[in-house]
Amino acid sequence: MTYDLLIIGSGSAGVAAALDAASRGAKVAVIEGGTLGGTCVNVGCVPSKALLRAAEAFYRAGHHPFQGIHTRAVRAELPAIIRQKDSLVEELRQEKYAHVLEAAGVSLIQGQARFRDGETLEVNGQVYKAEGYVLATGALPTLPPIPGLAESQPWTYLEALSPDTHPESLLVIGGGPIGLEIAQIYARLGTRVTVLEATPYLLPAEDPELSNLLRGYLEEEGMEIQTGTRVQGVERQGEAFLVHTDRETYRAQRLLVATGRRPRTQGLNLEAARVRLGPRGEVAVDEYLKSTNPRIFAAGDVAGLPQFVYVAAQSGRLAARNALGGREALELKAVPRVTFTDPALATVGLTEEEARQHYGPGIRVSRLPLNQLPKALAQHDPRGLFKLVVDAEGTVLGLSILALEAGDALQEAVLAVRFGLHYRDLIDTFHPYLTLAEGIRLVAQALDTQVEMLSCCA
Numbered sequence: 001m002t003y004d005l006l007i008i009g010s011g012s013a014g015v016a017a018a019l020d021a022a023s024r025g026a027k028v029a030v031i032e033g034g035t036l037g038g039t040c041v042n043v044g045c046v047p048s049k050a051l052l053r054a055a056e057a058f059y060r061a062g063h064h065p066f067q068g069i070h071t072r073a074v075r076a077e078l079p080a081i082i083r084q085k086d087s088l089v090e091e092l093r094q095e096k097y098a099h100v101l102e103a104a105g106v107s108l109i110q111g112q113a114r115f116r117d118g119e120t121l122e123v124n125g126q127v128y129k130a131e132g133y134v135l136a137t138g139a140l141p142t143l144p145p146i147p148g149l150a151e152s153q154p155w156t157y158l159e160a161l162s163p164d165t166h167p168e169s170l171l172v173i174g175g176g177p178i179g180l181e182i183a184q185i186y187a188r189l190g191t192r193v194t195v196l197e198a199t200p201y202l203l204p205a206e207d208p209e210l211s212n213l214l215r216g217y218l219e220e221e222g223m224e225i226q227t228g229t230r231v232q233g234v235e236r237q238g239e240a241f242l243v244h245t246d247r248e249t250y251r252a253q254r255l256l257v258a259t260g261r262r263p264r265t266q267g268l269n270l271e272a273a274r275v276r277l278g279p280r281g282e283v284a285v286d287e288y289l290k291s292t293n294p295r296i297f298a299a300g301d302v303a304g305l306p307q308f309v310y311v312a313a314q315s316g317r318l319a320a321r322n323a324l325g326g327r328e329a330l331e332l333k334a335v336p337r338v339t340f341t342d343p344a345l346a347t348v349g350l351t352e353e354e355a356r357q358h359y360g361p362g363i364r365v366s367r368l369p370l371n372q373l374p375k376a377l378a379q380h381d382p383r384g385l386f387k388l389v390v391d392a393e394g395t396v397l398g399l400s401i402l403a404l405e406a407g408d409a410l411q412e413a414v415l416a417v418r419f420g421l422h423y424r425d426l427i428d429t430f431h432p433y434l435t436l437a438e439g440i441r442l443v444a445q446a447l448d449t450q451v452e453m454l455s456c457c458a
Contacts (some may be wrong), residue, residue, distance in 0.1 A: 002129050003027050005323055006121070008268070011038015011137035011453050012309045013316035015097055015299030017134045019433040021320040022104040029107035031123055031164045037093045037303075038107070040309040044168055046092060047161045048181055050085045052340055055188035059221075065380035076189045078166040086162070103339075115273035118293050132295055132323030135275075135283055137268070139261040139301035144231075152236040157182060167191050168253040169347030171243050173231055175202040177339040179458035180218070184341050187223050194250055196243065201227055203339060207351040209404040210385055214345055217383055232341045270397045278304055287329040288352040289319040297323045304336050334418035338407035343384045346406035349417040350397030362392035366446035368439055370403055375434045376454050379404075394422045394447075401439070407438040423447055433457065 004026035007014045014030055014036075021028045035042050055076075063381035071343035074417050101108055111124040120129045141156035143149055154173075160182045168191060170182045175197030187193040195202075195218075202225065203211045215225055226247070226343075233244040234255065263282040270277065276292040278284040282304030289297045299305070299319040300312030311332070318328045334350040355363045371382035384403035390396055398411035416426060426444040431437050 001126065002100060002132060003029050003107075005029075005132050005134065006031065006128055006130040006135055007134045007320070008121075009038060009138060009300075010036050010097060010108070010419055011136060011138050011300065011312065012100075013138070013302075013312040014038065014134065014136035014314035014320070015101065016313040017136060017320035018101060018106045019104050020317040021324060022106050022440050024321075024324065026320075026324055028105075029109050029128070030253045031109045031111065031128075033110075033112040035093075035178045037097045038136075039093050040308070040312075041097065042089060043161055045309055046116050047085050047089055048178075048185075048220060049086055049340055051081065051161065051185045052181060052342070054081045054084075055185045059188040066116050075105045076166075078163065078189060080125075081189075082162060082457070091198060092245060095171050101305055111192050112227075112267060114267060115396065116271045117272055118274045119295060121273075122303040122334055130295075132297065132320075134316065134319045134323055135265075135268070135291070135296065135298040135302055136300050136312075136319075137310075138266040139307065141257070141265050142260055142262040143257055144259050146231050148234040149231075149257065152234045152241060154234070154241065155458060158355070160186075160256050163254075165254075167252070170194070170251040170256060171196065171241060171250055171255045172258060173243070173254075174258035174260075175199070175225070176205075176226065176258060176260075176416060177203065177337075179256065180214075182256060182258065183223060184218065184221070186223060187218075190223075192252075194252065195226065195357070196229045196231060196245065196250070197227045198230055198276060199227065203345060205337070206339075206345055206347055207353070207387060207400045209352075210345055210387060210400050213238075213383075213385060213402055214341065214343065215340075217343060218341070239359070261301065261307065263304060265302060279328045280304055288322045288327060289330060290322060295323075306332065306337075308335065308337065311335060334414050336407070336414050338410070340407070343402050343404050344406040345400070345402050346410040347400040348410055348414045349396070350389055351400060352387065352389055355391070355397050359391050359397070363397065364390050364392070364394075364447055366443050368443035368446055370439070372451050373436070373439045375404075375436055375438065376403070377456075378434060386439045388423065388440075388443045388447070390423050390447065394424065396423055399440070399443070401436075403436055403439070405436060405446065409439065411439050412437060 005021045007030045010032040084188040115121045172195045201211045206443040230246045242249045274293045283298035297319040299315035368386035370384040387400045389398040396416040423444045431441045
């Protein structure tokens with residue numbers, strides 16, 4: 001059977017590729033060997049954020065800053081929370097994946113794809129051929145080579161988002177975004193949580209100043225956090241996990257490993273397709289997302305791109321266009337990233353340390369503590385900080401925000417970084433009062449003046 005474009009994988013990258021190609025009149029099919037929808041809707045963004053919101057609702061019932069408001073957190077029934085999460089996932093999987101593919105005229109082929117050679121592949125014994133192919137198979141959680149770890153059968157995020165029990169205690173190996181988000185979910189639902197991170201501070205890709213602030217807030221909620229801690233071995237003793245580190249041994253009912261994900265390329269027979277893999281097991285692609293086989297393109301996590309759903313979708317669209325004869329390069333200059341803890345940490349562009357490495361001592365940095373932001377004062381939640389980095393001429397290089405719903409305020413800075421705006425462009429742009437976005441104007445003003453001396457409404 002012949003198509004214009006065959007796409008392997010039905011996650012964000014694959015579906016975006018399929019819809020873009022179909023809108024251009026191409027005959028398209030998506031091949032899926034597992035659950036329709038890929039990581040984001042099934043085991044990633046959607047379920048994790050739904051559980052974060054549930055945990056936040058429970059926590060806020062017992063912890064809020066308002067006088068005269070008397071509430072309490074009575075009970076968290078994790079099975080019911082998981083059922084509601086699963087219902088949402090199923091609804092979105094049908095509405096935003098199955099139905100939209102069908103409406104676009106895209107065929108869905110269920111089965112494992114395997115290349116026979118560089119021009120054809122096989123699914124369930126049926127041979128398929130296309131003018132172009134897009135690999136969009138995503139990534140899987142991986143376990144580091146720690147003695148005893150694999151044998152102990154720990155949780156990854158797959159099991160942690162659909163647990164078989166509500167653990168009394170949880171050890172988390174890995175202080176990155178996935179580890180911290182899941183850690184806060186369980187901590188707020190009553191589990192005793194300990195996070196072990198090998199690097200000197202949490203979220204090692206982020207600004208250490210904001211990372212350390214976040215650490216303090218999480219510890220105030222009762223989480224134990226150990227950084228600079230090397231795990232040396234893991235063992236299972238009945239219903240308990242023992243994690244041996246270079247400092248001490250930790251014990252918990254459950255163990256979550258959140259130390260990274262690897263591209264999913266197994267079983268595709270890419271050697272026969274003359275597709276080379278990179279050093280991390282990713283499909284090696286050029287700026288046009290083309291592999292070493294000119295017929296085969298790759299998008300999203302399997303191509304080693306930043307592991308965000310919006311990067312996957314954009315790369316999927318471009319891979320489809322280029323596989324059908326286009327030539328559009330993927331631009332990654334201003335990729336935002338958000339860790340959805342409470343408070344959340346959102347960043348775009350360069351951190352202070354990265355800017356000093358690239359531009360030297362001439363950069364300028366300003367800070368806006370949230371106790372100087374009217375919205376934070378009105379909601380009695382001054383946790384957090386805005387941090388702006390500009391070059392010697394004042395061009396915006398990066399912004400980091402630690403605040404409740406920080407990701408919702410970041411987009412203005414994404415545009416500023418992408419289009420090289422001057423920080424005074426941010427000052428001269430209207431910002432609605434009593435919003436988090438107003439902090440962008442104020443942190444820009446902090447480059448020229450003391451924000452403490454400004455009127456709260458001017």
